[in-house]
Amino acid sequence: MIEVxxxxxxxxxxxxxxxxxIDIAKGEVFSVIGPSGSGKSTFLRCLNFLEEYQQGDxxxxxxxxxxxxxxxxxxxxxPRDIAAVRTxxxxxxxxxxxxxxxxxxxxxxxxxxxxxxxxxAVVRKLALDLLEQVGLSDxxxxxxxxxxxxxxxxxxxxxxxxxxxxxxLFDEPTSALDPELVGEVLDxxxxxxxxxxxxxxxxxxxxxxxxxxxxxMMMDEGLIIEVDRPEVIFGNPQQARTADFLRRVVx
Amino acid sequence: MDYVWHFGxxxxxxxxxxxxxxxxxxxxxxxxxxxxxxxxxxxxxRSSTIAVLRAPAAVYIEFFRATPVLVQLVWIYYSxxxxxxxxxxxxxxxxxxxxxxxxAYFAEIFRAGINSIDKGQWDAARSxxxxxxxxxxxxxxxxxxxxxxxxxxxxxxxxxKLTTLGSVLAVYELxxxxxxxxxxxxxxxxxYTALAVAFAVLIYPIILLSQRLERHWRTNS
Ligand SMILES: Nc1ncnc2c1ncn2[C@@H]1O[C@H](COP(=O)(O)OP(=O)(O)OP(=O)(O)O)[C@@H](O)[C@H]1O
Ligand SMILES: [Mg+2]
Numbered sequence: 001m002i003e004v005x006x007x008x009x010x011x012x013x014x015x016x017x018x019x020x021x022i023d024i025a026k027g028e029v030f031s032v033i034g035p036s037g038s039g040k041s042t043f044l045r046c047l048n049f050l051e052e053y054q055q056g057d058x059x060x061x062x063x064x065x066x067x068x069x070x071x072x073x074x075x076x077x078x079p080r081d082i083a084a085v086r087t088x089x090x091x092x093x094x095x096x097x098x099x100x101x102x103x104x105x106x107x108x109x110x111x112x113x114x115x116x117x118x119x120x121a122v123v124r125k126l127a128l129d130l131l132e133q134v135g136l137s138d139x140x141x142x143x144x145x146x147x148x149x150x151x152x153x154x155x156x157x158x159x160x161x162x163x164x165x166x167x168x169l170f171d172e173p174t175s176a177l178d179p180e181l182v183g184e185v186l187d188x189x190x191x192x193x194x195x196x197x198x199x200x201x202x203x204x205x206x207x208x209x210x211x212x213x214x215x216x217m218m219m220d221e222g223l224i225i226e227v228d229r230p231e232v233i234f235g236n237p238q239q240a241r242t243a244d245f246l247r248r249v250v251x
Numbered sequence: 252m253d254y255v256w257h258f259g260x261x262x263x264x265x266x267x268x269x270x271x272x273x274x275x276x277x278x279x280x281x282x283x284x285x286x287x288x289x290x291x292x293x294x295x296x297r298s299s300t301i302a303v304l305r306a307p308a309a310v311y312i313e314f315f316r317a318t319p320v321l322v323q324l325v326w327i328y329y330s331x332x333x334x335x336x337x338x339x340x341x342x343x344x345x346x347x348x349x350x351x352x353x354x355a356y357f358a359e360i361f362r363a364g365i366n367s368i369d370k371g372q373w374d375a376a377r378s379x380x381x382x383x384x385x386x387x388x389x390x391x392x393x394x395x396x397x398x399x400x401x402x403x404x405x406x407x408x409x410x411x412k413l414t415t416l417g418s419v420l421a422v423y424e425l426x427x428x429x430x431x432x433x434x435x436x437x438x439x440x441x442x443y444t445a446l447a448v449a450f451a452v453l454i455y456p457i458i459l460l461s462q463r464l465e466r467h468w469r470t471n472s
Binding site for chain 1: 378
């Protein structure tokens with residue numbers, strides 16, 4: 001479903017992603033781990049073109065993300081094409097990024113109504129269903145600032161799901177949460193995974209990654225160190241850098 | 252100090268003040284409208300990632316902030332007709348001049364307001380498929396506007412005061428009317444005092460409003 005080939009990304013002179021090759025299959029739960037600054041967020045943000053990349057291909061259902069190729073030259077895709085790809089991928093942020101001037105329900109309805117131009121009545125029903133699914137039926141008319149971090153992040157997940165995306169991208173969805181609120185967000189994600197959603201999850205929650213992932217990718221310094229089933233990555237890593245990293249985060 | 256005040260003359264000539272105030276109000280209104288619309292445009296250009304938009308906006312803003320308003324006004328009044336053949340009335344010249352001047356300040360207020368919004372809001376808007384316009388209009392501006400309103404009001408109050416420069420270009424706003432009145436009554440003390448009080452009464456509530464809003468929004472966010 002997502003094919004990444006020889007992906008390179010620079011911030012000015014800083015070479016952040018240094019040639020990544022990976023395929024992510026439909027229905028797969030794919031976790032990304034690695035030390036701070038290794039490029040995990042950047043990789044995730046390239047997938048829905050929140051960041052440009054300078055070399056290589058990202059293909060989503062076979063179509064190049066963010067660029068079009070004409071006569072061998074690569075040009076930026078039209079804003080409409082870029083937006084179209086983004087609506088097919090939901091994204092959940094570490095800092096939630098809810099719209100503070102809109103209620104919970106309005107946050108969830110914003111994308112389908114304004115971007116996808118779906119009828120409001122239909123969207124309202126969908127949004128209420130999603131909010132029930134994440135356990136927030138009683139908060140629909142609240143403003144985000146009145147909610148706990150865990151509740152805000154569940155709204156963030158509902159907002160992304162409201163676009164009815166084919167893939168969900170999570171960038172450390174629980175890192176900003178108090179420890180006692182992490183569980184409620186992970187439970188929602190587990191339910192999504194069980195329901196067959198394709199998910200790419202950048203996380204520091206190793207036991208969660210181990211439990212829900214089909215595969216885990218270890219990154220360091222903009223490179224893929226190894227990709228394997230969670231039993232292998234966490235039980236018997238093949239690369240010294242993976243073993244070192246895991247030893248450091250566990251202790 | 253045995254000056255005998257004769258504030259009676261102010262009352263006798265009250266219509267002169269009303270007339271002047273009306274022109275002052277017009278100048279303020281027109282220059283605010285010009286300043287706001289151009290200011291929004293330049294503010295957006297200035298914070299754009301596109302260099303051909305950003306650079307001219309930056310030059311414009313810095314130029315107008317680095318030159319005296321009075322110089323800008325007389326330049327427009329005397330030079331524009333010669334260069335373009337466009338003969339503007341005094342009121343139009345002052346409105347355009349103050350409007351162009353205010354645009355530079357409004358642009359900076361817009362830019363600062365837009366920049367003050369967390370980058371994560373752009374990410375979230377773009378991640379649900381919004382384009383620049385939709386994200387700006389529905390997500391960024393509604394949040395930024397709160398931070399812009401107090402400085403806008405201050406700039407508006409400044410504009411009211413700046414309209415007095417119109418007297419130099421023979422525009423019959425408050426100060427000009429007051430000067431004429433003095434020629435008739437020989438009562439500069441009363442007339443100028445009344446003028447100052449009139450402006451204070453006009454402008455102080457505006458500044459107060461701006462401070463109130465600022466405090467209100469700071470405690471409610
Ligand atoms: N907007 C930016 N401009 C310049 N450099 C950036 C930018 N964003 C990230 N970087 C740099 O790119 C590198 C990779 O950053 P990235 O955020 O992808 O790492 P990460 O693996 O997600 O780290 P963390 O675990 O701390 O979130 C870092 O060196 C970072 O400083
Ligand atoms: Mg990160």
